[in-house]
Amino acid sequence: MDPMLIMIILFLVVAVLFFLVLNFRSNGENQKVTGLSPVSRQHLEIYQGQDLPVWLMDKTKNKISNYLENGMVMQVxxxxxxxxxxxxxxxSLLELGTNQSFEILQKSFGKTHSKDPLEDLWYAIDITNALRQVNRDKILPEIVTYLCQRRELAIAPLFAAEIVSFDSFPELLKSPIPQERNLAVVVLSMAMDGLQSGISLEVFAEAKIGSLYELVWDNRIQYNCAALVVLFQNGIKFLKRYHGMNEILEQELQNPEDFRWQISRLDSLELSIKSYLSNAQIALVHQLEKSSWGEHLEVLRALYSLKCAPPVSAWEWLADPGYPYKSFVWELFAFEKTNKGQALVTTYKSAYRFKNFSWFYSSAKSKNMEKIALAKCLRHHPGIEAENCLIELANCGVAGVVQEALTSLGWWEPVNRLEVLKTLHKMRNESKLEISFAATAxxxxxxxxxxxxxxxxxxxxDDPLTVHQTIHTISTQGISLLWPELDQLADSADTDVAIHAREALAHLSEDL
Incomplete structure (x- = not known):
């Protein structure tokens, strides 16, 4: 893969992970992972262009060759x-270039298990990258399924970009097996999400993504509506991003003509896609209310991508002890246009009543998932009830919950300013950097x-990483008071900084 694939991955991974504020969802939970493992650091350096030591590669290839010559495949x-x-x-197996070495790579995919799920995804990317280079696509459906089961991890868009670059990926989109082609749409959507988060635009041309969109559009009746909505929404967002700063983005492209050709193909679908999306919300809400719970997850994700408020029946789901996707429902209330702060807090508090055995017996993880999702949505429902609940969550002692609660404070003028400031000043002195930083923001x-x-x-x-970290912070934390300072960086001589600043300004404008 082109080393430029990580051109701005500093924004997506390094700037976020290295700053100890990596967010990824796990069934609706925003978990916090502090620090980077040695393996993750190694891969970030490799994808930024650092070569592996020649002596180490030669030594490893010789060792593998000796094993294979003596029939010792298991040792390899x-x-x-x-x-x-x-x-x-x-x-080393890739450079040996034998069918046997490629078979070993295929057989080994997904078999490595470490304590860090992020590491496991890096290992999967390593093998996928090697197989793509030699056009070995036999296990491509297996690779797609593997990623979709881990789609909430931070580097999932990077993995998706690798997958959609397979020459045979279009064939997977046309698979006669419904699950395979629907998961392929999900992976394409993840890749598009990554292209908006810093993955090199070279991928857009290399994978012929404009052509892939045409393929999906022409066969849209064969795909799951919820998966299509997320894909199409990402396509529209990408076009908006590109047309807003196409000149500066194209400066980094090696083949701008190929890129423009693929953009033109997506451009030609824009009006049709927008029309499809405008009609999708009603259809999705109807599907959500009529379908079984097992079908809710993808529909909830689609509604979230459209920034749709949940249907009235969502209150019943939140009150039902057995409903499995409460965290996703809580998050949809961020898009509710009327203030439901009191009702949301009351619904949440009712879970504490001893008679609600579902809360009593539910795991700590599921409880924290709900708390994090609640904190996210309360940001959009100003009032004393929401404020008191956020202060309570900010003092609960669970790092992920505390951070999300702090992140949701300060978006409106506090009702009880002294109490809010007391909490924020207290948390700013926390030893955990992510909590201290959330309070500072x-x-x-x-x-x-x-x-x-x-x-x-x-x-x-003078440190580029510090600049990117700060731009990321101002954008994601909604610090609009620094808009003028950010606006000055939009014309920076440093192309990366200028792109990041412009994207941050666009993000801030969406939150206003």
Missing amino acids: EAMLRPGLDYVVVVR ALARLGERKSLQSLAKNLLS
Whole structure:
């Protein structure tokens, strides 16, 4: 894969992960992962262009060759174990270039299990990248399924970009097996999401994504409506991003003509896609209310992508002890146009009543998932009930919940300003950096001079990573008071900084 695939992955992974604020969903939960494992660091360096040591590659290839010449295939397979040597072994097998080495790679896909799910995804990317380079697509359906089961991990869009670049990916979109072609649509949607988050635009041309959209559109009746909605919504968002700063984006392209050709194919579908999306909301809500719970998850995801409020029956689902996707429903209330803060808090509080045995027996993980989702939606429902609930969650002691609650404070003028400031100042002194930082950002939203000055100073740092981290923060934390400072960076001589600043401004404008 082109080393530029990580051109702005600093925005997507390094800037976020390295700053200890990696977010990824797990059944609706925003989990926080602090720090990077050595394997993740190694892969980020590789994807930024760092080569593996030649002596190590030669040594590994010789060892593998000796094993294979003596029929010791199991010993070679055993070399593919978790750790820093994994990618070395994969690339050595690739460079050996024999059918036997390729068969070993195919057989080993998904078989490695470490304690870190992010590492496992890196290992899967290593093998997928190797198989793509030699056009070995026999297990492509298996690869797609593997990714879709881990779609909430931060580097899933990077993996998706690798998958859609297979020459045979269009055939998977036309698979006679409904599940295979629907999962292929999900992967294409993830790749498009990554293209809006920093993955190199070279992928758009290399994978012929404009042509893939045409293929899906022409056969749209064969796909799941919910999966199509997310894909089409990502396509419209991508076009908006591109047309808003096409000149600066194309400066980094090696083959701008190929890219423009693929863009033109997506452009030609824009009006039709918008018409489809405008009619999709009613159909999705109807599907949600009539379908079984097992079919709800994909529909809820589609409604979230459209920023749709949940149907009236959502209140019944939240009150039902057995409903499995409450976190997703909570998040949809962020798009409710009328203030439901009191009702939301009351519904949440009712779960604490001892007679509600579902709460009593549910796992700590599922409880925290609900708390995090509740905190996210309460940001959009200002009032004393929401404010008191967020303060309570900010003091609960569970890092992920605390961080999300702090992230949801400061979006409106506090009803009880002294109590809110007391909580934020307390949490700013926390030893966990992600919590301290969330509190600092909330104080900046409320106009605290110290926090604003600190962030403004970081925008002028000589360290590119610090600048990108700060731009990311201002954007995701809604610190609109620093709009003028961000606007100045939009014309920066540094192309990466200029792109990031413009995208941050666009993100801020959407939140206003």
